Amino acid sequence: MRRARNMRPNIVSEAGLPTRMSQWWESIPFLTSAVVVVCGIIYLVCLLVGYDSFNEVCFLPSAVVSRFQVYRIYTSILFHGSLLHVVFNMMALVPLGSELERIMGSVRLLYVIILVATSNAIFHVLIALLVAHNPLLTYDYLMNECAIGFSGVLFSMIVIETSLSGVQSRSVFGLFNVPAKWYAFFLLVVFQLLMQNVSLLGHLCGILSGFAYTYGLFNFLIPGTSFYSSIESSSWLSSCVRRPKFIVCTGGNPSGYIPTQTSQNSTTSGLLSGNIWRNLSSFMPQREVSAQSTEDIRFPGRGRTLGAVQGQTASHLHSDSNLQARLLEDSSPNSPLDSSTPSNTQQLSEGRHSVDDVATAAAGVPQNQGAVVSEERIKKLVSMGFDRTQVEVALAAADGDLNVAVEILMSQQG
Template sequence: MRPNVITEAGISTRLNQWWGSIPFITSGVILICGAIYLVCLLTGYDSFAEICFLPSVVASRFQVYRFYTSVVFHGSLLHVLFNMLALVPLGTELERIMGSVRLLFLMFLLATTNAIFHLIIAFLAAYNPLYPLHFLVDECSIGFSGVIFSMIVIETSLSGVQTRSVFGLFNVPANWYAWILLVLFQFLASNVSLLGHLCGILSGYLWAVQLLASWTIILFFY
């Protein structure tokens, strides 16, 4: 019996140490998304039509709140678990580099710019004269993954890492990492928003360039 007690205590200690190593804003986002999913599960709420990012409704009714509600809601346990586990290393590293307040502000900006890119591209694709894709303006999107794709691009730019591991199976050039994940998720998972992830990557590049420029100026004057 004694070895089992030691093993259980060891697991509990390691979990506490792991959770304690996650900084304030990153752990806060995990708790918020987890709590929202738990409330939805307990109340049986599974119709996200009023909170998802729906381009046609956002544009026609100017429901800007969907920019942010769509980010913190998730459709399944695997959905929220996968997103939050992906957030832990990214958020921890960016919060270490940038600080908690700046990371919180960055997440807000990323959710905003992701949604704006999503709106623009969805309507351009839906009403282009050559091959209109009307379904894109009626696609209901939820989840934190768009922001995570943005954070992947930003963290890669700030860290200067040269390669990334894809699911621990093989390494790829860091600059290709987000794009490879974009393609893989379309093949490996169902009900994945290609446009939501794409806009996350584009938004990430936008802020990565600005952050790098700002840091260069600060270091130059310092």
């Protein structure tokens, strides 16, 4: 029997690609996907209506300075000159923006994008003015350079994400690894060599803005978590907040998104707090790690740490350390105590009371409570066959720890 030539197509393979694309798109957070949609729609509208007058929306330093067209700061990052331009920028934005948005939250990342876009423009204008009006060599080209595209913000995000990740090296297109602090500069050189009509100054200003953010120069411009919470709780944003892809600012440790921030709700200027000069000691700042609790849930109870707890009671225990050693030595089987001697009995009694007082004081419990606990432990060890006098001395030396006291007693008998 012949097999029919026009076989039914594989339904699983046909539904596989749309399903995977849908899953991939759903995994992108709210703000990152919104930027991709806005940039894509703007390019398609310009393509359909035949709009190509990018001189009206690009970032032009001469127009910003002479005609104060500040709107160019933000329109320039949303428009793109070609299909390859917008596709390449959005493909780079998806992993970068998704990572930063999961760390910062959707509203906070939007604020950071606006902040670095503004600082990029300021750096761009200042450098262009400096080059155009310096007394040594006048060069007006940068004042009339028309920059457009989201790549300036992308370079800022690259620097911020690299700083927050804490990695030591990064791979450049899988060809070779470079130190993380030079990664953005290597990308800048590679793009300048491989592509034409690429704004060197626009990308360089993006790198400068990223480092300014990580070094804390913008800390005085960054509001506290209450600012973001009030925006998220507003009625006009409620429909966006309810979306599954929206990431709410939880108000966690700011060191997760600001490497130089030291307090959770601090809005103090980095210029006044001294963070800038401390961070300048290293070229690439690292994310601060919050101090972990000294108590481990795996080992509950009061632990003794060298240089910490012992350091607080060292002055109290030092005076009785020789007495404890002498009492242990006197109570060993090789040199038994003569209980009939009044001086030895009085010395041992005074030594026990002194050591018990110090042990209970170091443990932070009242003396009466410590005596009751010690009496119960003494009875336990006496019931095991040890001498009561040796048990009392061993418990005092072990700070009330039964296990340590048993080891002391066993070593004495051994």
